[in-house]
Amino acid sequence: MANNKKNEKSGSNSSAKFTFWVIGLVVVCLAAFIFFGNHNKKQETSEVSKIDYTNQPYLGEKTAPVSIIEFGDYKCPNCKNFATNIVPVIEKELVDTGKAKFYFMNDSFINTDSIRSAKFAESVFKELGNETFWKFHELLYKKQPEDPKYEKMDVFTEEFLTSTLKEVASDAEVEKVVKNFQSKGSEDDWNKDMDYAEKLGVTGTPTIFVNGEMFKGQTIDDLKKMVDEAAKGNSNE
Template sequence: MANKKKNEKSGSNSSAKFTFWVIGLVVVCIAAFIFLGNHNKKQENTEANTIDYSNQPYLGEKNAPVSIIEFGDYKCPNCKNFATNVVPIIEKELVDTGKAKFYFMNDSFINTDSIRSAKFAESVFKELGNETFWKFHELLYKKQPNDSKYEKMDVFTEEFLINTLKEVASDKDVDKVVKNFQSKDSDAAWDKDMKYAEKLGVTGTPTIFVNGEMFKGQTIDDLKNMVDNAAKGKKNE
């Protein structure tokens, strides 16, 4: 489990920021549809699916009864907002309380940067483990350019990714990751995520699933209720 500093939020402020993310998601998805036009996936049935969570980065206790997944893209502005403002709320309300584990899976659709950074992050996870992955993951979102003009430009070059990793890992560890990345040893892990995104009917990022079922609520309370219901269903199995 990654050892991270927790960002304390008040209850009312948490709900406001969570709702803001949902509203923002609609705007970003519309923008992606108009300007990118390359993420038109067929909407599929989102009822609970069997998911292999092994070898996936996660936050939380191993024995937590419920699994939450975020499908994200490192070039997606709304994913940056989600990572900065919403994930800390989920950690405080659901992960730190032992109710759920929080997973990140890739749905790389914006441009070549999206794929390159996702595969590099997979190499970080494979070579350096869960804790360093989350450090790199957070840093990569912090470094995402705020100007939308960079969305379709190559910014996350291999050199950029290597230099970013050097901020949280030793030169020796960075060399291990680069070797893994250049030999494409972690491409299969990225491909696994992309196939799950297709299977589950993901049509925008970030998209959240609770035990394989798509989250369609608007507040942190909606998510908490969904997690509680999923835990009860698991106990009744």
């Protein structure tokens, strides 16, 4: 999907009108991400379609027939825009309707903050579960600084991450996460994401995959079509 160049998450006539305007906004947003939003870093490699989704944070029902993945970086401004403006529409149109599950995986490349925040978030997921992970995930993007110079600064320090987690978790829960993070208890989980990003040929964030195939469309309708086709493919297996 529209990517931040690698440096650079639910009727009636009135309901129909609302949906129309939301879709129209997302069409523009998705096109902007695709053509102007890529944070680039590396050459594309061969795609791998078989992905192990075990122990990955997700939105939706386990029984949903299609799996959507976003590869993102917490320091990436376009990922923040994607989380704020696009993911809610994906939730409404594809997740809440039971058509798909939405996963987040890390592709941390911008600086040390990217790696630190990703590993901390992995510890949150491991120790406190899926629901708290998403609260922390969304809050972390909201707190991403607006100043473009921040990419070269250490903003997401351990102290900052711990303080942010305290807004959505108890002191006892925060202590468990910090202990896991400091002991590198989620190192393997982060490495798993990074290995997939490389094997799948991810060249920018955010990048989207549908059942292991990279999304190269331009609009929410393109994504919905790809999800529908993936669902049909599953039913034929």
